Amino acid sequence: xxxxxxxxxxxxxxxxxGCGMTAPAQVATDLAGLEGAWVAPVKPxxxxxxxxxxxxxxxxxxxVEASLDTPEQDTFGLPxxxxxxxxxxxxxxxxxxxxxxxxxxxxxxxxxxxxxxQGTSVPVTFTKTDPASLPKPPALEIxxxxxxxxSGALSVQAGLELRLVLNIAENAAGVRKASLDSPDxxxxxxxxxxxxMNEGQLNFELKLLRGSYTGKRTDDGTAFExxxxxxxxxxxxxxxxxxxxxxxxxxxxxxxxFPYDAQEVTYENPVAGIKLAGSLTLPKGEGPFPAVLLxxxxxxxxxxESLLGHKPFLxxxxxxxxxxxxxxxxxxxGVGGSGGDMASSxxxxxxxxxxxxxxxxxxxxxxxxxxxxxxxxxxxGLIAPIVASKSSDVAFIVLMAGTGLPGIDIIRLQGNxxxxxxxxxxxxxxxxxxxxxxxxELIRSEPDAKKLDDKLKVMAREWAAGLSEQERKTLEQAGDxxxxxxxxxxxxxxxxxxxxFLDLDPRPALQMVRxxxxxxxxxxxxxxxxxxxxxxxxxALKAGGNTHYVVxxxxxxxxxxxxxxxxxxxxxAKIEETINPAALDLIGxxxxxxxxx
Numbered sequence: 001x002x003x004x005x006x007x008x009x010x011x012x013x014x015x016x017x018g019c020g021m022t023a024p025a026q027v028a029t030d031l032a033g034l035e036g037a038w039v040a041p042v043k044p045x046x047x048x049x050x051x052x053x054x055x056x057x058x059x060x061x062x063x064v065e066a067s068l069d070t071p072e073q074d075t076f077g078l079p080x081x082x083x084x085x086x087x088x089x090x091x092x093x094x095x096x097x098x099x100x101x102x103x104x105x106x107x108x109x110x111x112x113x114x115x116x117x118q119g120t121s122v123p124v125t126f127t128k129t130d131p132a133s134l135p136k137p138p139a140l141e142i143x144x145x146x147x148x149x150x151s152g153a154l155s156v157q158a159g160l161e162l163r164l165v166l167n168i169a170e171n172a173a174g175v176r177k178a179s180l181d182s183p184d185x186x187x188x189x190x191x192x193x194x195x196x197m198n199e200g201q202l203n204f205e206l207k208l209l210r211g212s213y214t215g216k217r218t219d220d221g222t223a224f225e226x227x228x229x230x231x232x233x234x235x236x237x238x239x240x241x242x243x244x245x246x247x248x249x250x251x252x253x254x255x256x257x258f259p260y261d262a263q264e265v266t267y268e269n270p271v272a273g274i275k276l277a278g279s280l281t282l283p284k285g286e287g288p289f290p291a292v293l294l295x296x297x298x299x300x301x302x303x304x305e306s307l308l309g310h311k312p313f314l315x316x317x318x319x320x321x322x323x324x325x326x327x328x329x330x331x332x333x334g335v336g337g338s339g340g341d342m343a344s345s346x347x348x349x350x351x352x353x354x355x356x357x358x359x360x361x362x363x364x365x366x367x368x369x370x371x372x373x374x375x376x377x378x379x380x381g382l383i384a385p386i387v388a389s390k391s392s393d394v395a396f397i398v399l400m401a402g403t404g405l406p407g408i409d410i411i412r413l414q415g416n417x418x419x420x421x422x423x424x425x426x427x428x429x430x431x432x433x434x435x436x437x438x439x440x441e442l443i444r445s446e447p448d449a450k451k452l453d454d455k456l457k458v459m460a461r462e463w464a465a466g467l468s469e470q471e472r473k474t475l476e477q478a479g480d481x482x483x484x485x486x487x488x489x490x491x492x493x494x495x496x497x498x499x500x501f502l503d504l505d506p507r508p509a510l511q512m513v514r515x516x517x518x519x520x521x522x523x524x525x526x527x528x529x530x531x532x533x534x535x536x537x538x539x540a541l542k543a544g545g546n547t548h549y550v551v552x553x554x555x556x557x558x559x560x561x562x563x564x565x566x567x568x569x570x571x572x573a574k575i576e577e578t579i580n581p582a583a584l585d586l587i588g589x590x591x592x593x594x595x596x597x
Contacts, residue, residue: 031056031064031083031085033109034056034085034090034105035056035057035058035064036055036056036128036129036131037053037054037055037128037129037130037131037134038053038054038055038056038112038126038127038128038129039051039052039053039054039126039127039129039134040052040054040112040116040124040125040126040127041124042116042122042124048072049072050070050071050072050073051069051070051071051072052068052069052070052116052124052126053068053069053070053071053134054066054067054068054080054092054101054126055067055068055069055131056083064083066080066083066092067079067080068080068094069134069135069137071134071135073207073208074193074207075191075193075207075208076136076137076191076193077137077179077189077191078094078096078097078191078208079094079095079096079189080092080093080094081093081094081095088104088105089102089103089104089105090102090103090104090105090112090114091103091337093336093337095302095336096187096190096208097118098118098300098334098335099116099117099118100116100117100118100336100337101114101115101116101117101124101126102114102115102117102337103115103124103125103126109128110127110128111125111126111127111128112125112126113125115339117334117337117338117339118334121274121334121339121340121341137191137193138193138194140176140177140178140192140194140195140196141195141196141197142168142176142177142178142195143197144170144176145221146168146176146197146202147168147169147170147176148168148241148243149165149166149167149168149241149242149243149246150165150166150168150223150224150239150240150241150242151163151164151165151166151239151240151242151244151246152164152237152238152239152240153237154228154235154237155235155236161184162182162184162185162573163182163183163184163246164180164181164182164228164237164239165180165181165182165183165242165246166178166179166180166204166213166239167179167180167181178192178195178204179191179192180192180206181246183246183247183248183309184248184308184309184573185308185309185573186248186306186308186309190206190208190209191206191208192204192205192206193205193206193207193208197217200216200217201214201215201216201217202214202215202216202217202224202226202239209230210230211228211229211230212228212229212230213226213227213228213229213237213239214226214227214229215227215237215238215239222240222241223238223239223240223241224238224239225238226238226239248308248309248573248576249576250309250310250311250576250578251576251577252315252577252578252579253311253314253315253578254314254315254318258281258318259284259322260281260282260283260284260321260322261281261282261283261284262279262280262281262282263279263280263281263282264277264278264279264337265277265278265279265280265328265360266278266337267356267357267359267360268356269340269352269353269355269356270356271352271355271356272333272340272349272352272353274333274338274339274340275337275338275339276330276331276333276338276339276340276353276356276357277303277330277331277336277337277338278303278328278329278330278331278337278338278357279303279317279328279329280326280327280328280364281317281318281321281326281327282321282326282366283321283324283325283326286366287326287365287366287367287368288365288366288367288368288369289324289325289326289366289367289368290324290325290326290368290371290372290373290395290591290595291325291326291327291328291361291364291367291368291371291372291373292320292325292326292327292328292372292373292374292375292398292591293327293328293329293330293354293357293358293361293372293373293374293375294313294316294317294327294328294329294330294375294376294377294380295350295354295374295375295376295377295380295381295383295384296313296330296332296376296377296379296380297376297377297378297379297380298378298379298497298501300332300333300334300335300342301331301332301335302331302332302335302336303329303330303331303336304329305329305377307560307572308572308573309573310560310572310578311578312377312560312561312578312579313329313377314329315578315579315584316375316579316584316587317329319579319584319588320587320588320591323588323592324592325588325591325592325595326361326366326367328357328360328361330353330357332350333345333349333350333353343495343496344496345496345497346496346497346499346500346501347379347382347383347386347497347500347501347504348500350379350383351383351386351387351390354374354383354384354387355387355390355391358372358374358387358391358393358394362393369393370395371395371595372393372394372395373394373395373396373397373398373515373591373594373595374387374388374394374396374397374398375397375398375400375587376397376398376399376400376402377400377401378400378401378402378403378527378528378559379403379501380400380402381399381400381401381402381403381519382402382403382504382506384397384398384399384402385397385399385402385506385509385510385513385517386506386509388509388513388514388515389509389510389512389513394515395515395516395594395595396515396516396517396518396591396594396595397513397515397516397517397518398517398518398520398587398590398591399517399518399519399520399537400520400561400583400587401520401521401522401525401527401528401559401561402506402519402521402528402533402537403506403528403533404506404507404510404532404533404534404535404536404537404539404540405505405506405532405533405536406502406503406504406505406506407501407502407503407504408440408502408503409532410527410528410533411436411502412433412436413529413532414526414527414528414529415432415433415436416429416432416433417526417529418526418527418568418569419432421526421566421567421568422568422570431463431467434463435460435463438459438463439456439459439493440502442455442456442459443456443493443494443498443499443502444502444503449494452494453494456493456494506537506540507536507539507540508540510537510540510541510544511540511541511543511544512544513541513544513546514544514546515548516548516549516594517541517546517548517549517550518549518550518552518586518587518590518591519534519537519538519549519550519551519552520551520552520553520554520561520583520586520587521533521534521553521554522553522554522556522557522558522559522561522564522567523553523554523555523556523557524556524557524558524564524566524567525557525558525559525567526558526559526567526568526569527559527569528559530553531553534551534552534553537551538551550590552586554580554582554583554586557580557583558571558572560572560578560579561579561580561583562575562577562578562579562580563575563577563580
């Protein structure tokens, strides 16, 4: 998905997006002897060494509750999910920080030796430690009158709102706890570092997000009016007492029982020397079944391509498997259970990940190795033709908002369309083009990473200094809060992925694809516009002599294939639909036609 926040003037949102957060895990499994505290020292790539503290405790009704602390960062109680023991092996995830651990328990039961994966994989050893010797979270001075839920919305970008919910809970022993949810990002249970209320003024802080809130209680006592501060930006925020269910409505979310089998799988990418993890769904029976490997879009994506409460790949996998097609969906490098380093990887590296997935599917006894296809979304729709052009093992490909133009053209087009959709005038559009083009020329001309970073910062400051007062106000309304935010956004362009993507032209690979192709883009897609990309995809396929293709614009759909009003990214979270049924039916029917050939 071409969505690395290069919207409008390369907008840098400081609110965590799309982490798929849940409440603390409760896992009913055999964890005998693991209760207590486990400590592992870690040396980050930047900053001072920290400690990871894994706490495992018995919960209600015999279940197990697990959480993670990083005391040196003043962070306590991060929810842990998927805590599973298999013999001497233990694994868990902390989705909030996009991290996972898998390791082996020592024979004497005092240490866990394994790998901590968070963007990159590093060896760590958790040692069982007396909990009394470890720092404890600061006690929060929570008045009884605050018990309940307080909800409000941040206007983080023109047309885009993100709700925040402050939860104050009291247990049977009278102990009060506070946490923060962001329902529109499916994030819940964010630990609050400090909280106090004095003379009607509420203050709380979340060091994990570098965020804080200060608000004054209204005269009727039903709300606090104040300011949320994060990453140097300030947002007006009114928190009102609420009893409403703030959970997002996602009616297409698959729910058990399922009429098919689901397996957790891992396999090696021998080219990169990393392990990849995913889920394989299989129709009931011996098979062999046709199969589809799903390829995510850009950025660190989990196997479901989770975004703003939506799980498009989970919905698609469920739909196809119910039609008799096996589906493999995979965590990206450094996400979930997959190893590797997303930060230093490019599209070419992701091609090898997909090739490893095809080889894995070919080895499965219930999979028909002659009928393995690829379905890629956005950048995944760029990767699929590259893989298909190199391998005769690919039986068909589905390009969901795949690109037909070089990366720099995509960046220019999406920036222009989204800015126009948000009300930018011609002068603002011209300034945006200037910033993108100057950044692009620097990236192409300066091979040294440190020098490039320095030059981009200088260029961004000079560009920001030339803005008029009105242009500055427009940037703030669009979500960019002045020179600092612009500087951060521009320097993010200096990544290996972005440098590679800028000059990557999909058309040569499309010309070499010999298998059947379905290419679809929504009519209202502003990130990969159909009018510019679909004709180029068709021209390339035709130039290569491929006659087995369907190129189709889907009316009224956006980049996520949701029925929408404007196509702006600000709509994504507000729309309950995850993938439009017409798009699902088209994909499913077309694939069935290919495997019946």
